[in-house]
Amino acid sequence: MEELVRTNDPVLISFLESILEEAGIKHFVADGNMSILEGSLSMIPRRILVDSDQIQVARKLVRDAGLEHELRPENGQA
Numbered sequence: 001m002e003e004l005v006r007t008n009d010p011v012l013i014s015f016l017e018s019i020l021e022e023a024g025i026k027h028f029v030a031d032g033n034m035s036i037l038e039g040s041l042s043m044i045p046r047r048i049l050v051d052s053d054q055i056q057v058a059r060k061l062v063r064d065a066g067l068e069h070e071l072r073p074e075n076g077q078a
Contacts, residue, residue, distance in 0.1 A: 001028060001049035003072045004058050008045050012070065016048055019061050025054045 004027070005016060013029060020027045030047040050058040062071055 002052050002055045003047050004050045004055065004062065005048045005070050006045045006072055007070060013046055013048065019065060020058060023061055025058050026051050
């Protein structure tokens with residue numbers, strides 16, 4: 001799986017989950033249970049991970065939604 005987006009914004013996570021689900025793209029929100037360790041302050045960003053074979057389609061969906069600035073750099077880029 002590859003990291004698509006990293007954010008503390010629960011609304012953004014929910015929105016991205018909905019567009020990925022609608023497109024049939026399997027994804028996973030990592031670090032969602034870290035609030036136990038951080039005291040529910042949302043200091044640890046959640047990561048949306050997508051299967052490697054669907055990452056380009058997922059990146060296009062995020063760009064089409066006007067959220068390109070939220071995308072993590074592609075592999076091999078800084």
